[in-house]
Amino acid sequence: DARSPTREPLARVQYLDIKTYLVGDILTKVDRASMAHALEVREPLLDHKLVEWASRLPASLKLQGGEGKYVFKKAMEPYLPNDILYRKKMGFAIPLASWFRGPLKEKVRSAILGPVLAQTGYFNADYLRELVDQHQSGLRDYSTPLWTLLMFESFLRLNGGEHEQLEP
Known part of the structure; x- marks a missing residue:
């Protein structure tokens, strides 16, 4: 059922988490990581009776x-x-910040400051250089926008870089 069985705000958020984030992200990662190492993993705290009982607790006992x-x-x-x-x-966070300063440092620099993004006309080259420099020096954590730029650069490269220039 896609509808939350309660109107209590915290319980509704938890219901949404169970139906989406837990199933589509967390349990998938646990399953893949355990299978990759021939491990059989169980989640005893996700026993349906325990989850049902906990979902009925008042918010004051949850938080x-x-x-x-x-x-x-x-x-x-x-x-x-x-x-x-x-x-x-x-959590299961991917250490993008440290990877972009370490083993992927040159890949990030060459992709983001290279010709593919520059040729789009969408980006200020000085700003991109500042973003990369500040991240790689450890001054700021720009791993999320750098990841987005890397994915866009990869998309353009793999799709021939064809695009229409946006009008201001």
């Missing part, structure tokens, strides 16, 4: 003082150290 999973963390305190329970989420 308190900005701390998510409040009731779960309180229940686990006798079993896990606080530095594990209350540490910052780690």
